[in-house]
Amino acid sequence: MNNFDRSYVDFTSRSKISLKQPSSFRSEILKGLSLKNKKIPCKYLYDENGIKIFNEISKLEEYYQTRTELYILKNYAKEILSKTNNKNSLIYLGGCSALKAEPLLQAGKQIKYYFPVDISKKHLVKNSKKVAKKYKYMQVKPVVYDFSENVEFPNIVNGKGNILFFPGSTIGNFSEKKAKGLLRSLAKISNREVDLVIGIDLKKDKTVLENAYNDKKGVTEKFTLNLLKRINRELAGNIDTNHFRHVAKYNEKRGCIEVFIESLKGQSIKISNRKFRIKKSEKIHIEDCYKYDENQFKKIAALSGWKKIKSWKDPNKNFSVFLLRS
Structure with a gap:
């Protein structure tokens, strides 16, 4: 294929944040979970398995x-x-x-x-x-x-x-x-x-929006919780995903769907030898989807x-x- 340039451009080493650098993933996860209002950037949803699950989402009726x-x-x-x-x-x-x-x-x-x-x-x-x-x-x-x-x-x-x-x-x-x-x-x-x-x-309509992020088959929940599984795989985590759930609601004032991972119980988790205490019903912010x-x-x-x-x-x-x- 003479029309495919094998010398692809790789700018990841130049950007301030790069998913190709594991240290960045680790530092952002540890930093985000250390905050009073815990959060994880939504870009980390898209590992290899996350991409496959999102492809399933794109075919859902909702x-x-x-x-x-x-x-x-x-x-x-x-x-x-x-x-x-x-x-x-x-x-x-x-x-x-x-x-x-x-x-x-x-x-x-x-x-x-x-x-x-x-x-x-x-x-x-x-x-x-x-x-x-x-x-x-x-x-x-x-x-x-x-x-x-x-x-x-x-x-x-x-x-x-x-x-x-x-x-x-x-x-x-x-x-x-x-x-x-x-x-x-x-x-x-x-x-x-x-x-x-x-x-x-x-x-x-709010119902149409919320249904799009809360499908009946639970594929979107699988997509969101895959982020926790990724943390377990790549950052030596011990998170039990059965103790969390996916939450997505439309905030009419802000004009966006807010996506969280909610803890179903008070629990301690360990990531890269760092311990985090998470209260029952405490939410980890994952993404906003503005409309x-x-x-x-x-x-x-x-x-x-x-x-x-x-x-x-x-x-x-x-x-x-x-x-x-x-």
């Missing part, structure tokens, strides 16, 4: 996000690309899997350069090779990088006309302040005009250096894909 965003992308990919002024470089943030990029890659041969960006090197390289094999005219170069913090985003391309692709409403995992910081850094990826195709989960209305996100984007070109929604108005320009 979890509308994946299929709805794919519906929009499949139906409007050609129109989206037609408004990008012939930019031919696609940079997929969180692009471990090419599933959501496929509609854009298949919409003609406009995209000549494909840069999937993710922190999971093994899966990233494996799936990038599949893309290179399928689209032989396209130059494919995976980029190992953790963009979850407000760090300087690497200049990984050489001014071919860049389209940033940020699907999955991943921006919703950031507070408004951090989301603005990330969006500002993305706007500066090049000294030329940049486009951003970004997925946004829209505000809707927006279109005008609200348009304002956030504008304050971060982006202007809206157009947005597309599904018929039920559950999800929106924005095209923004720096």
Whole structure:
């Protein structure tokens, strides 16, 4: 495969926080559990097993996000690309899997350069090779990088006309302040005009939102509690996952789903020879998933250096894909 660049870019050693550095995982877990209000960053949900479980979640009846965003992308990919002024470089943030990029890659041969960006090197390289094999005219170069913090985003391309692709409403995992910081850094990826195709989960009925994070089969709970199993595997933990449960509720005031791991009893746990006391009903914060209305996100984007070109929604108005320009 001459179109697959084996000399992939690995920026993990340069970023402030990197999942490729076990010491970072250990330090963040120990620090987060030492706080009065305990917390663990949601990025640590996605180890190899976590990725597999999340793929199960994406197929659940209650979890509308994946299929709805794919519906929009499949139906409007050609129109989206037609408004990008012939930019031919696609940079997929969180692009471990090419599933959501496929509609854009298949919409003609406009995209000549494909840069999937993710922190999971093994899966990233494996799936990038599949893309290179399928689209032989396209130059494919995976980029190992953790963009979850407000760090300087690497200049990984050489001014071919860049389209940033940020699907999955991943921006919703950031507070408004951090989301603005990330969006500002993305706007500066090049000294030329940049486009951003970004997925946004829209505000809707509370029951629909909570069901999406509390499925009947318990797959989402398995996904969340897998984080504790990861801690046991990688950090010599002794956590009994049967003594914890997954909790996800919509906070209407904040406009977000709040996800916690709740202790079912008073207990002591040990991680890397450090002991932690956890009270009954005490919650460990795992993630926030912010939901927006279109005008609200348009304002956030504008304050971060982006202007809206157009947005597309599904018929039920559950999800929106924005095209923004720096």
